Structures are given as C-alpha cells and as structure tokens.
Amino acid sequence: MARTDELVFAPLGGIGEIGMNLAIYGLGDEQRRTWMAVDFGVAFAGDDLPGIDLIFPDIRFLEEERRNLAGIVLTHAHEDHFGALIDLWPRLRVPVYATPFTAALLEAKRAGEPNAPQIQVKVVPLGGRVQVGPFDVEFVSVAHSIPESNGLIIRTPAGAVLHTGDWKIDPTPILGPPTDEAKLRALGAEGCLALIGDSTNAVREGRSPSETEVAKTLAELIKTAPGRVAVTTFASHVGRIRAVADAARAAEREVIVVGRAMERISQVARETGYLDGVQEFRSAETYGYLPPDKVLALCTGSQGEPRAALARIAENEHPEVTLSKGDRVIYSSRPIPGNEKAINRVINGLVAQGVEVITDRTHLVHVSGHPRRAELADMIEWVRPQILIPAHGEALHLAEHAALARRAGVGKVIVCRNGDLVRLGPGGAGIVDEVPSGRLYKDGALIVDSGARTVPDRRRLGFVGIVTVALAVSEKGQLLANPEVELMGVPERDAKGEEMAEIVYDAVAETFESLPNPRRRDPDAVAEAVRRAVRGAVARHWGKKPICHVHVLTV
Numbered sequence: 001m002a003r004t005d006e007l008v009f010a011p012l013g014g015i016g017e018i019g020m021n022l023a024i025y026g027l028g029d030e031q032r033r034t035w036m037a038v039d040f041g042v043a044f045a046g047d048d049l050p051g052i053d054l055i056f057p058d059i060r061f062l063e064e065e066r067r068n069l070a071g072i073v074l075t076h077a078h079e080d081h082f083g084a085l086i087d088l089w090p091r092l093r094v095p096v097y098a099t100p101f102t103a104a105l106l107e108a109k110r111a112g113e114p115n116a117p118q119i120q121v122k123v124v125p126l127g128g129r130v131q132v133g134p135f136d137v138e139f140v141s142v143a144h145s146i147p148e149s150n151g152l153i154i155r156t157p158a159g160a161v162l163h164t165g166d167w168k169i170d171p172t173p174i175l176g177p178p179t180d181e182a183k184l185r186a187l188g189a190e191g192c193l194a195l196i197g198d199s200t201n202a203v204r205e206g207r208s209p210s211e212t213e214v215a216k217t218l219a220e221l222i223k224t225a226p227g228r229v230a231v232t233t234f235a236s237h238v239g240r241i242r243a244v245a246d247a248a249r250a251a252e253r254e255v256i257v258v259g260r261a262m263e264r265i266s267q268v269a270r271e272t273g274y275l276d277g278v279q280e281f282r283s284a285e286t287y288g289y290l291p292p293d294k295v296l297a298l299c300t301g302s303q304g305e306p307r308a309a310l311a312r313i314a315e316n317e318h319p320e321v322t323l324s325k326g327d328r329v330i331y332s333s334r335p336i337p338g339n340e341k342a343i344n345r346v347i348n349g350l351v352a353q354g355v356e357v358i359t360d361r362t363h364l365v366h367v368s369g370h371p372r373r374a375e376l377a378d379m380i381e382w383v384r385p386q387i388l389i390p391a392h393g394e395a396l397h398l399a400e401h402a403a404l405a406r407r408a409g410v411g412k413v414i415v416c417r418n419g420d421l422v423r424l425g426p427g428g429a430g431i432v433d434e435v436p437s438g439r440l441y442k443d444g445a446l447i448v449d450s451g452a453r454t455v456p457d458r459r460r461l462g463f464v465g466i467v468t469v470a471l472a473v474s475e476k477g478q479l480l481a482n483p484e485v486e487l488m489g490v491p492e493r494d495a496k497g498e499e500m501a502e503i504v505y506d507a508v509a510e511t512f513e514s515l516p517n518p519r520r521r522d523p524d525a526v527a528e529a530v531r532r533a534v535r536g537a538v539a540r541h542w543g544k545k546p547i548c549h550v551h552v553l554t555v
C-alpha cells in the first residue's frame, strides 16, 4: 500500500568522499514526493583531473523534481556545504534558507563573481524554526570552525530527524554559542527517528581539544616571537582570526590582513558582529613601516595555494610583505588531504630563508572542527536515535561511525552510498531505491558531465603527447605535397639521436606508398593505415604510443 506520509533520505554527495555535501529529504508516496535539500557543496579537484577547478554533485534528479523541491537549507558557509550554489542555483531557482553569517558570506561571494545569480535567500535567526514545504526545520547551534554552524531538526508526520551538519563539542569556543546540548537532549526526550551525522573524525579517540586551548598556544607563540610573525589559517575560521587578533594585541603587534579571502571574510565578520571589540586591522601597505616586533601578518595560503599570500611571501614575490631570518610563521591549520605537497613546498621555501615554521605537528596551534569518538557517543546518548546514518566521510570514517553507533545501542544503522534512497519511516527503514547521482566538473566557465571524454583525453595527452599528420591526396591517389607532421609532448629524439619527426615522416611516406592505388583514394583507409604505422613506429623508438591524428585532404 502506498503511504502518503513516507519519509525518505538520499545523499547526492558527501558520502564515501570528503566534500560536495548535498542531501535530500522527501515526504509523500512513491508517485509524488515533496523534497527539501540540505547543503549544496563542492569538492576541489586534484591533479588527477587536469584542467578541472571544482567538482559539483550531479543534480539532474533535483532538476527533474524542481517543481516538488520546496527549498535548500544551508547548515553553514564552508565550501563543502555551500560552494556549489552560485553555479547550480540557476537550474533550480528555489528559496535558500540560511542564518545571517552564511547569508552574508554568500552575498559577499556573489558580489565578487561576475554574472552571479540573484539567489533568493531567506535569513533564519540562530536557533530559529522555519517551515520548508511540509518540513518543519529547527536550527540547532553547534560548535564548529566557522561562525553559525547548525544542526537541523527536521520534523515530519513520520518522525523527527537530526541532520547534524558539521559539529563538535567545545564547551569553550572562542566564538558563538557552544553546541546546544539542551535542545538536543530535548529532541531525545521528544523522540528522534533518525540521526544523519558527521563522521569525519570517527577514527579518532577521545575528544577534540577546545579552541580556547589553541588560543592559549597562539598567544604564547606570538608573545615570544623575536621578529615578525605571520599566521596562516582557514580564512573562514573567524574564531581563530579573533584568537590571533587578541594574541597580537596582548603582544602589542598590529594585525595586517594579507590575501583577498581573508579580507573578504574579515569584512563580513565585522558586519555581522563577529569581530566586535577586536581592534581594526591594517592594510598590507602599512606592513613595511612597522618595526618587526610590532607586526603580525594574518595570511591566506594555509593549503599551499600557489597564488595565495603565504606562497608569494615564501617566494619573495609579495609586493608589500616580506619575511626574513629569525621571523616566525605559524600554520594554524591542518593540510586538507591532497594538499600536503603544495604546503611542504611553501614551508621549505620559508625554512630555506631562515624563517622558523611552526605547525600542529609540534604545537597545539590547530584543532579540528569535527567530533571525535567520545563526542559522537555523547550525541547518540543525548538524541537516542532509532536509526543512524553515517555521513560526511570516506568509507573508513562511515564504517567506524557505524560500528560505534551499533555499540552505543542504536537499533538500526544504515551505511549508504551517494544516490541510495533510504526509507526512514514509517515502518521498516532501509535502502529501498536509487536516484540519479554523480559528479559535474567545472571546466573553465563551463559545467560538464564527469562522464565526458574531455578529462580522460587530457590525462592521456599529458602522458603520451600527440602526433598530427596532414596529407593532401589527388583524385588519382597521388601525394600532392610532402606530408605535414607535427609533434606535441613527444620526445624530440630517440635514444640514438634520431629525430622523432623524421621517424614519423618516414613511416607516413612508406605507408602511403605501400598502399595499393584504390585504397589511396579512400581517405578513411589512408588515415587509418597511417595512424597505425605512426603509432607503431614511435612506439619502437620511444616505448610509448602517442595519440595520432591524421587529416587526409582529397583534392
């Protein structure tokens, strides 16, 4: 029997991977459901996707269901939760719900991008409650590494779900309220059908240290620094920026903000009150006029980004900010997996200049914004969900979170994959269907399907190069000119010093001459024979087969 009040959940991104968080909830029966999306994140492409900047979740399912999509609710303003909105929102054009800081940061981002759409944002106060179609959504403040991170209590006739978003338990955060334990316990008392929760640190024992501990370490390191100090952190970590500013003031140092992202977020944080009481920051031009022990540069570039402030400073290429022997650089951050090499390049550049570099490997200068195992156990105890679905993590994190939940007594634990449609209730919960899911790539100004040949072609080109051959053939099957040969990304000479272009040229000429006349008049046959011969000839001298394009012009 079709149920009109069935509640389903489907992740379209963020499960089995880091980044690209996008979850949807549906209410109704199989034929007709009303949907609500939670978060709209990106992932950053690595070297394995040449030429690709960003990865988005494939939203073709939501595009098809656009008329039944009541809205998009954002938990917080990290890129892995809201970074896809500007590019993909025009395909959906539904209201977006966000708290003030998230809304302000989205607006600042929009203002910085040409042709960004006018997104309809409905601002929800902290701890507020809104009706999104049939979903009654209550925001729950949680501690994290950006202002205004929220869990969502989603109430429906089928039961209440807690979508945790990114969170940790920090009784003494620098900024904003601690995780709202009372509200979460109240949900436990009311009855929680399902918890969809952050698994990022499910492999780590114990509890995450507090931001206050990090602030103490930073204050000490900034106070004892003999020369100039530069601190780099995630630009969106306003609590950390505040801690650095307080430490600078205590050490009688002026704070100079270096890097566009840091400037933009400082401004949004001022506008939204998150830097109230913090001294004014100085612009980069004032840096050179201040004595070394009176200055602190707050820089972008904690992930080794080559164009960010810190990388340019390390290369001695920053117009205003320089560092030299005896200065101190603090990485108040952790490498996002995949960025280690780029970060080490910058660190080594600094060390080579005699700059002292301090990271979280030796000092408590960074803590994660995600819950460790004891915190995950606390959340389960507070909320006592009937069902738990691990989210926000790779396979290992999800499996560890699932095992922990089972041991904590959660009756039903469902480990799912992107695109799985999970029935939460009423009745037996489980994976019941699949919805279209996948990835989209941002390639320059275009958004392309990840199944397109473009990227595999680029990867192949990067590995073997390309040989282009052009032949002009008469109606009678005679060559009208010498073949044109062009090589790109192929070695110029073989081991004996013979020119590869000559090798290709000879292969082309010999092959053409060896073809019987009727076949010479068939351009496709010529192209195919020449292509095979060229690839074979180059492979004999190089050990690799290039890509080969043959153009046959018949005159």
Ligand SMILES: [Zn+2]
Binding pocket: 076, 078, 081, 144, 145, 166
């Ligand atoms: Zn986050």
Ligand SMILES: [Zn+2]
Binding pocket: 021, 078, 080, 081, 166, 392
């Ligand atoms: Zn996240």
